[in-house]
Amino acid sequence: MSGPRYHWLVGGAIALGLGIWSMHFVGMLAMQMPMRISYDPWITACSLLLAVVISYFALDVMTRSELTIGRLALAGLLIGLGIAGMHYVGMMAMRLQPSFHYRPLLVLISVIIALVFSWAAIWIALALDDERQHYILLKRCIGSVALGVAVAGMHYVGMNAVVFPVAATSDVTKGLSTDSLFSIVCVFSLCGLVMTLILSTLETRFDRLLMSSNLSLEDANKRLQVLATIDTLTGIPNRNSFIELTNERILRAEQNSQPFSLMFLDLDGFKTINDFMGHAAGDELLRSMAWELLNRVRNGDIVARLGGDEFVILLEGVGDLSDIGPVAANVLERMQKDFVIHGMPLRVTASMGVATYPKDGLTVSALLKSADTAMYDAKQHGRNTYRLFNPEMTDTSARVLRIHRGLADALEKDQFTLAFQPKFGGLQNKLVGAEALIRWRHPELGDLSPMDFIPIAEQTGQIAQISEWVVGEACRQMKQWEQHGLAPLKVAINLSPEQLRQAHYVERILEIIGKYGIESHRIMFEVTESVAMKEPAMAGEVIRQFQKAGFEIALDDFGIGYSSMAYLQQFRVKQLKIDRFFINALDDEGEESQAIVSAMIALAHSLHMTVVAEGVETMTQLEKLNELGCDELQGYLLSKPLNAALFEAFLREQGKLDKKLFEETLLGIGLTSIPPLAAIVH
Numbered sequence: 001m002s003g004p005r006y007h008w009l010v011g012g013a014i015a016l017g018l019g020i021w022s023m024h025f026v027g028m029l030a031m032q033m034p035m036r037i038s039y040d041p042w043i044t045a046c047s048l049l050l051a052v053v054i055s056y057f058a059l060d061v062m063t064r065s066e067l068t069i070g071r072l073a074l075a076g077l078l079i080g081l082g083i084a085g086m087h088y089v090g091m092m093a094m095r096l097q098p099s100f101h102y103r104p105l106l107v108l109i110s111v112i113i114a115l116v117f118s119w120a121a122i123w124i125a126l127a128l129d130d131e132r133q134h135y136i137l138l139k140r141c142i143g144s145v146a147l148g149v150a151v152a153g154m155h156y157v158g159m160n161a162v163v164f165p166v167a168a169t170s171d172v173t174k175g176l177s178t179d180s181l182f183s184i185v186c187v188f189s190l191c192g193l194v195m196t197l198i199l200s201t202l203e204t205r206f207d208r209l210l211m212s213s214n215l216s217l218e219d220a221n222k223r224l225q226v227l228a229t230i231d232t233l234t235g236i237p238n239r240n241s242f243i244e245l246t247n248e249r250i251l252r253a254e255q256n257s258q259p260f261s262l263m264f265l266d267l268d269g270f271k272t273i274n275d276f277m278g279h280a281a282g283d284e285l286l287r288s289m290a291w292e293l294l295n296r297v298r299n300g301d302i303v304a305r306l307g308g309d310e311f312v313i314l315l316e317g318v319g320d321l322s323d324i325g326p327v328a329a330n331v332l333e334r335m336q337k338d339f340v341i342h343g344m345p346l347r348v349t350a351s352m353g354v355a356t357y358p359k360d361g362l363t364v365s366a367l368l369k370s371a372d373t374a375m376y377d378a379k380q381h382g383r384n385t386y387r388l389f390n391p392e393m394t395d396t397s398a399r400v401l402r403i404h405r406g407l408a409d410a411l412e413k414d415q416f417t418l419a420f421q422p423k424f425g426g427l428q429n430k431l432v433g434a435e436a437l438i439r440w441r442h443p444e445l446g447d448l449s450p451m452d453f454i455p456i457a458e459q460t461g462q463i464a465q466i467s468e469w470v471v472g473e474a475c476r477q478m479k480q481w482e483q484h485g486l487a488p489l490k491v492a493i494n495l496s497p498e499q500l501r502q503a504h505y506v507e508r509i510l511e512i513i514g515k516y517g518i519e520s521h522r523i524m525f526e527v528t529e530s531v532a533m534k535e536p537a538m539a540g541e542v543i544r545q546f547q548k549a550g551f552e553i554a555l556d557d558f559g560i561g562y563s564s565m566a567y568l569q570q571f572r573v574k575q576l577k578i579d580r581f582f583i584n585a586l587d588d589e590g591e592e593s594q595a596i597v598s599a600m601i602a603l604a605h606s607l608h609m610t611v612v613a614e615g616v617e618t619m620t621q622l623e624k625l626n627e628l629g630c631d632e633l634q635g636y637l638l639s640k641p642l643n644a645a646l647f648e649a650f651l652r653e654q655g656k657l658d659k660k661l662f663e664e665t666l667l668g669i670g671l672t673s674i675p676p677l678a679a680i681v682h
Contacts, residue, residue, distance in 0.1 A: 580615025
């Protein structure tokens with residue numbers, strides 16, 4: 001038997017037994033006898049023990065988990081017999097000579113009274129177990145009265161059944177006198193009342209505690225249900241809830257044949273914010289993003305967070321571009337404004353993919369997969385845009401998967417190589433350095449350009465190992481050329497956003513170049529303008545670390561982002577590389593393109609930076625750049641990227657070429673020189 005239940009039974013049995021016993025002996029003391037009577041102490045004690053024991057068994061039967069009619073009858077029988085038994089044992093405690101005898105009929109009636117009213121009291125108590133009943137206090141009083149009638153009725157009928165001899169006497173020198181018994185009964189009655197009060201109070205508190213526990217459990221269950229369906233960070237539906245809601249929407253769509261669409265969103269560059277500003281800032285951004293999405297969709301649409309920085313929107317009743325477009329445009333419009341996170345303005349973009357039921361999938365998993373595929377296609381096409389799913393994207397996804405799996409083995413199996421594209425010094429036509437460009441010869445897909453695999457490597461975190469390999473391989477080639485007697489030159493290497501976020505990255509680069517004995521001033525790292533301007537605090541700190549270590553920094557793709565003059569001055573980069581978009585525009589007849597390039601060059605020179613024009617492909621571009629005073633040039637017109645062996649051969653030929661012949665050839669177009677590599681490549 002469990003501890004708490006046993007303690008309750010013992011306490012209840014003592015309280016009930018004392019009540020029955022006290023009522024009997026109080027009634028005995030109230031009886032007027034012609035002589036003083038004494039009572040046998042042991043028999044008196046046995047009568048009390050009998051009342052307590054019988055009460056215990058009766059309460060034990062009553063408090064079982066299932067109280068059948070048989071157990072109800074047994075409990076009433078035990079209490080009734082306990083009352084009767086205690087009475088007649090108590091009567092035996094009277095010391096009378098000669099002894100008394102009983103009238104059998106009245107004895108039987110007294111026992112029947114005890115049984116009937118005991119059953120009635122128990123039945124009333126059990127019937128009132130439901131707290132929701134009306135007038136429950138009054139009904140409980142009636143039950144208590146019934147039990148009192150059982151005790152009192154049995155006692156007084158039993159007393160009428162006694163026949164006392166006329167000449168009976170009692171030896172008051174032995175046993176308990178009436179005064180002593182009165183004192184004992186008073187003490188025991190008081191103890192019974194106190195115990196009953198204590199038990200009643202404890203039961204009330206226990207009931208309240210139990211009710212409070214039940215309410216707490218209900219509240220906990222409700223909270224668990226909320227946790228199972230609501231994203232705790234943003235307060236919008238989570239993945240499980242969204243899947244359930246979408247399944248319900250699919251069932252309705254099967255009945256009414258009304259399409260709907262899923263829009264899958266992924267924040268661009270979210271990992272950068274987490275790494276640089278901390279997870280608290282990332283969480284705040286996710287909450288702000290969820291709030292903005294809720295405000296940007298239509299009534300009836302569902303916004304959910306699948307996990308990480310992935311959100312999804314169920315567009316109700318949407319099946320074609322005319323309906324999808326306004327929602328997507330509304331979200332993209334919000335992306336043009338800054339999010340203020342921890343007092344710092346941040347601008348993030350989102351790539352979105354859209355799949356429509358039933359065209360792009362008949363199940364939730366199929367729709368999410370299609371929308372995810374379309375979202376990745378949006379990332380591949382510049383980000384900050386959206387794409388509608390089409391089956392051709394599946395082939396693209398398969399190719400991306402093969403690239404992703406192949407990256408793990410590319411370094412181990414020496415599938416990467418470096419190409420070097422020469423950079424020339426403007427009017428002086430002098431080789432001033434080269435840019436190292438990674439290439440991958442995939443065993444199945446063939447030669448892949450960096451645009452094919454670098455974004456995937458950044459997303460999977462493999463870019464760190466690849467970038468270290470590029471630095472190490474470039475240093476190894478530079479050292480080898482020196483050992484072959486060639487003059488030292490400067491090599492530019494591209495930095496990805498993921499590399500900027502790595503802790504102690506500059507120290508790691510210093511270790512690599514130190515291994516090959518290459519001076520830091522011979523390495524120039526190129527950072528794209530979009531990364532530098534989008535995360536100026538992080539970029540500025542890393543740039544300062546590189547510059548302190550002796551490296552030079554170039555700002556790549558200048559002009560296509562959202563340049564800030566203040567940041568340009570703060571970064572103090574060595575070079576600006578004008579994006580090929582502006583270089584290609586120099587072929588146009590208008591003067592606007594030339595004016596823009598001229599302004600960029602003038603700006604760079606005013607900040608004491610050299611200017612590099614990349615993507616030079618026509619003689620017109622070359623001529624205009626020379627006229628505008630561009631410092632350095634690179635592009636296919638001058639030279640395509642060369643593998644290490646061809647680049648070494650090019651370096652050897654630099655001192656051997658007869659430039660005068662080519663200069664005379666081009667006098668007609670006003671040039672005094674020609675790119676030296678033309679003699680080799682063309």
